[in-house]
Amino acid sequence: MPTKNKILVTGGAGFIGSHLVDRFIEKGSKVTVYDNLSSGKIEFIKNHLENPNFTLIEGDLLDQEAIEEACKDTDFVCHVAANPDVRLGASDTRVHLDQNILATYNLLEAMRKNNIKEIAFTSTSTVYGEANIMPTPEDYGPLIPISLYGASKLACEALITSYSHTFDMQAWIFRFANIVGPRSTHGITVDFIRKLQKNPNLLEILGDGKQEKSYLHVSECVGAILFLIENSKEKVNIFNIGSEDTISATEIGKTVMEEMGLSSVEFIYTGGSRGWKGDVPRMRLGIEKMKSLGWKPVYTSERSVRETARALLGRD
Numbered sequence: 001m002p003t004k005n006k007i008l009v010t011g012g013a014g015f016i017g018s019h020l021v022d023r024f025i026e027k028g029s030k031v032t033v034y035d036n037l038s039s040g041k042i043e044f045i046k047n048h049l050e051n052p053n054f055t056l057i058e059g060d061l062l063d064q065e066a067i068e069e070a071c072k073d074t075d076f077v078c079h080v081a082a083n084p085d086v087r088l089g090a091s092d093t094r095v096h097l098d099q100n101i102l103a104t105y106n107l108l109e110a111m112r113k114n115n116i117k118e119i120a121f122t123s124t125s126t127v128y129g130e131a132n133i134m135p136t137p138e139d140y141g142p143l144i145p146i147s148l149y150g151a152s153k154l155a156c157e158a159l160i161t162s163y164s165h166t167f168d169m170q171a172w173i174f175r176f177a178n179i180v181g182p183r184s185t186h187g188i189t190v191d192f193i194r195k196l197q198k199n200p201n202l203l204e205i206l207g208d209g210k211q212e213k214s215y216l217h218v219s220e221c222v223g224a225i226l227f228l229i230e231n232s233k234e235k236v237n238i239f240n241i242g243s244e245d246t247i248s249a250t251e252i253g254k255t256v257m258e259e260m261g262l263s264s265v266e267f268i269y270t271g272g273s274r275g276w277k278g279d280v281p282r283m284r285l286g287i288e289k290m291k292s293l294g295w296k297p298v299y300t301s302e303r304s305v306r307e308t309a310r311a312l313l314g315r316d
Contacts, residue, residue: 011081013040061103089148096152126150135286147278177242181218182311206275209250217304240285247301259309
């Protein structure tokens with residue numbers, strides 16, 4: 001757990017960000033959330049609104065003056081804000097440039113001007129592209145993303161590492177598997193629940209259903225982040241965070257079906273090896289580096305998905 005007392009969490013009203021805020025508040029830190037609420041939700045942080053150790057600033061990272069002001073009197077920045085929709089890049093080529101790359105540049109400039117020296121950044125497995133080594137280690141290369149989202153996150157990593165070396169900052173960069181759990185707002189589990197609520201007899205699965213990926217519960221993700229910030233002290237610390245196995249799209253469909261109490265659902269497939277342009281059909285991250293420091297996940301991918309379905313259905 002960071003010993004930092006005053007923490008700024010960008011995107012702190014979002015899915016992962018709000019879970020981080022919960023944990024920081026539990027540990028007694030003073031937390032400021034900076035969020036434009038485009039995908040974040042007030043209800044995710046409403047239990048903190050009256051807490052004297054909590055501040056919400058409704059602002060956009062594209063507003064340079066606003067983020068510079070928000071960074072005043074801050075010890076540590078946890079940069080979670082981003083547009084997380086990988087598929088969106090195929091139809092809107094600008095969104096990830098603005099909301100990921102330019103937003104990160106503005107934040108780093110605000111940190112530089114306010115003499116803030118430490119940042120944790122939530123990156124993604126998509127920076128690896130279609131890796132030919134599984135599980136994929138942190139030193140895999142070359143990094144060739146196949147989605148604009150993955151490209152934008154890799155650009156953010158490069159900005160953060162270069163700022164760290166140029167302006168004597170320290171960075172923690174976390175490359176996530178698919179993170180799931182309560183408050184999920186998008187992703188395959190959310191999609192399948194919505195589809196089956198509309199038609200409990202039929203489930204359309206994008207691609208051939210054989211896509212195999214790693215899923216990690218958000219509670220374990222947050223635990224890993226805090227542990228690694230506390231226990232890794234290089235100038236730039238890059239870690240994969242994921243589970244030690246995978247689950248297929250079809251298996252997720254079966255898990256969601258079971259949790260919804262459905263027994264006779266017909267699965268139909270759109271075909272092809274990937275669900276959409278930019279989809280990486282197979283992903284499993286190597287987490288030996290994280291394990292060598294003393295942290296490893298407890299949940300399997302299947303359990304993470306099942307617990308997520310239960311939470312989203314109000315059954316947890």
